[in-house]
Amino acid sequence: MKKTLHQVLSGAGPFDAITREALAIRELAGAWGWDGADHAVHIDPRIGGRVRPFEQLAPQAGDTLLIHYSAYAPKVASVLDTPACKILLTHNVTPAKWFWEHDPAIAVQCRLGRDEMHRFAPRCDVVVGDSLFNARELGSERALPLVLPWISADVPLPDEPAAGGPPVVLFVGRLVPHKRQDELIRAIALLRRHRLPDAQLVLVGEPLHERYYEALVALAEEVAPGAVTFERSLHDEALAERYRSAHAFLCLSEHEGFCVPLLEAFQHGVPVVARPRGAVTETVGDAALLHDGPLDAMVELVHFAITDAELRGELRRRGHDRLAAYSYDRTSALLRELLESG
Amino acid sequence: MKPEEALERAQRASFGEDLSGFRVEPTSELTTEKLTEWAVIETDPALVRSTRWYGAPITWYKRGLRRMMRQELGQAYAQQSRFNLMVVSRLQELESLREEDAPPGP
Numbered sequence: 001m002k003k004t005l006h007q008v009l010s011g012a013g014p015f016d017a018i019t020r021e022a023l024a025i026r027e028l029a030g031a032w033g034w035d036g037a038d039h040a041v042h043i044d045p046r047i048g049g050r051v052r053p054f055e056q057l058a059p060q061a062g063d064t065l066l067i068h069y070s071a072y073a074p075k076v077a078s079v080l081d082t083p084a085c086k087i088l089l090t091h092n093v094t095p096a097k098w099f100w101e102h103d104p105a106i107a108v109q110c111r112l113g114r115d116e117m118h119r120f121a122p123r124c125d126v127v128v129g130d131s132l133f134n135a136r137e138l139g140s141e142r143a144l145p146l147v148l149p150w151i152s153a154d155v156p157l158p159d160e161p162a163a164g165g166p167p168v169v170l171f172v173g174r175l176v177p178h179k180r181q182d183e184l185i186r187a188i189a190l191l192r193r194h195r196l197p198d199a200q201l202v203l204v205g206e207p208l209h210e211r212y213y214e215a216l217v218a219l220a221e222e223v224a225p226g227a228v229t230f231e232r233s234l235h236d237e238a239l240a241e242r243y244r245s246a247h248a249f250l251c252l253s254e255h256e257g258f259c260v261p262l263l264e265a266f267q268h269g270v271p272v273v274a275r276p277r278g279a280v281t282e283t284v285g286d287a288a289l290l291h292d293g294p295l296d297a298m299v300e301l302v303h304f305a306i307t308d309a310e311l312r313g314e315l316r317r318r319g320h321d322r323l324a325a326y327s328y329d330r331t332s333a334l335l336r337e338l339l340e341s342g
Numbered sequence: 343m344k345p346e347e348a349l350e351r352a353q354r355a356s357f358g359e360d361l362s363g364f365r366v367e368p369t370s371e372l373t374t375e376k377l378t379e380w381a382v383i384e385t386d387p388a389l390v391r392s393t394r395w396y397g398a399p400i401t402w403y404k405r406g407l408r409r410m411m412r413q414e415l416g417q418a419y420a421q422q423s424r425f426n427l428m429v430v431s432r433l434q435e436l437e438s439l440r441e442e443d444a445p446p447g448p
Contacts, residue, residue: 045394045395046395097365097368097369097370098368100369100380101367101369102366104380116353133394147395175367177366178366178368180366182363182364182365182366186361189361190350190357190359190361193356193357193359207390209391210388210389210391211386211388211389215364216364218363218364219363219364222362222363223361223362223363254368273415286345289345289348289349289352290349290351291352291353293353296355296356296357297352297355298352299355299357300351300352300354300355301348301349301352304343304348304351304352305348308343308348310343310344311343311344311345311348314344314345315345318345
């Protein structure tokens with residue numbers, strides 16, 4: 001009998017990793033000959049017709065429903081009463097404490113979302129996280145890493161950035177409080193003052209809102225004038241170019257449910273320095289320099305990762321090896337196993 | 343050097359600088375001062391925007407509408423702020439009563 005898989009998202013957007021995963025899963029389901037469609041409560045117009053309005057979802061008995069949980073969406077609760085097999089895939093919801101000061105509406109959503117996901121879990125047939133960190137928040141020990149078609153362990157380790165330019169430190173992620181771009185800006189200021197005077201920081205990501213973006217720009221102008229570049233809405237090729245040009249990837253985020261950019265850095269041979277928060281430790285394994293200490297130590301690690309050839313080589317090699325755990329072949333096989341058992 | 347050695351050596355780094363400027367602080371504990379600050383509703387016109395593809399004219403329209411409605415909105419904000427502040431005041435009173443009723447320490 002033909003299998004039917006529906007996916008439910010709280011929101012769908014063109015640069016959102018969860019939406020991109022859902023679209024990749026849809027492609028896989030199509031290749032496996034499965035029916036079904038993807039539905040979201042909030043749909044960015046740039047998504048076009050690839051994701052349908054949530055109201056059009058009508059799962060039947062025997063269907064499989066993959067619920068991607070990443071934000072509060074009270075409407076989604078209605079699917080819990082349907083006769084389909086329900087798999088809850090949690091991508092985590094950021095603790096509200098990071099947003100109360102900067103965006104109360106988002107903070108309220110986070111607060112309600114974190115409460116709601118605990119109510120969803122017992123009403124689903126299977127609970128799985130895209131990391132163990134996420135799964136364990138809901139009492140599950142089952143992880144299904146994000147299914148990302150662009151992550152492959154088969155591509156050779158890329159060349160180092162061309163010599164001659166300034167050292168470039170990169171971070172990719174939304175400009176939101178818990179990702180701590182304010183700390184990254186301070187880090188680049190210290191790196192320039194004490195170690196590498198021409199170092200540059202590239203921050204790629206959509207801002208929480210313009211007011212928050214302006215606060216970060218003002219900080220950059222104050223402590224590291226001319227050293228920070230902000231970019232957003234980059235398409236795949238432009239983003240890949242930023243990775244290829246980077247000498248180190250620095251992640252000072254305080255909360256991550258998975259952190260796809262860490263894998264993208266590995267894929268492009270960029271040494272990673274990070275804070276071991278949330279799922280970061282689990283995502284990087286032994287392939288990154290993890291430190292939970294003061295900013296000075298993080299800056300020194302970035303300095304070492306840029307200037308010490310042996311260390312760079314080792315981190316690049318470990319990062320490349322780490323991709324095997326997250327390669328598209330492996331994650332798509334794990335996904336199929338989950339869906340067929342569910 | 344090996345990654346393990348880098349981690350060990352980096353811990354000795356100390357630049358002795360505390361850079362000023364915008365800094366993110368999570369709201370881990372709610373103080374009465376913070377609640378009072380939040381009780382007074384004051385929206386930021388710069389945050390009125392449209393996220394649509396051709397959003398600029400819609401943003402302009404929304405901001406114009408907001409300006410036209412400022413008297414009505416001001417009344418609504420004032421009434422809500424009054425209620426919020428009264429709730430915070432009552433909370434403070436209850437906290438004071440609880441402190442007064444608490445048994446004396448050793």
